Amino acid sequence: MESKILRLAPLPxxxxxxxxxxxxxxxxxxxxxxxxxxxxxxxxxxELEHIRREHFFTDKPVEECEREAKNN
Ligand SMILES: [Zn+2]
Structure with missing residues (x-):
């Protein structure tokens, strides 16, 4: 529970x-x-910064989350 699983993937x-x-x-x-x-x-x-800031459980706009994650 609440583990972080890192995988490499052939993303676009x-x-x-x-x-x-x-x-x-x-x-x-x-x-x-x-x-x-x-x-x-x-x-x-x-991605860790998104997790730390609980961006996956918020109604905040994506743009705001991206700004926050970039300013860590
Ligand atoms: Zn991001």
């Missing part, structure tokens, strides 16, 4: 990472395998 270009909350309440973080190691780390940190 321009998509750095995607996080999906599953039925167990776990955060499944998919990082684009086409990124460099450094970019993968940055994408993972970005």
């Amino acid at each position: 270009p321009r998509v750095n990472a995607v996080t999906v909350v599953d039925g167990n309440g776990d955060f499944n973080i998919y990082v684009n395998e086409h990124l460099s190691l450094e970019a993968r780390r940055a994408a993972y940190d970005h």
Whole structure:
């Protein structure tokens, strides 16, 4: 419960990472395998910031969440 599961995935270009909350309440973080190691780390940190700020359980607009996650 509330685990973070990191996987590399062949995501489309321009998509750095995607996080999906599953039925167990776990955060499944998919990082684009086409990124460099450094970019993968940055994408993972970005998703962690969304999780930390509970953006997956808010009605806030996506744009505001993205702004907050970028300013960590
Ligand atoms: Zn984001």
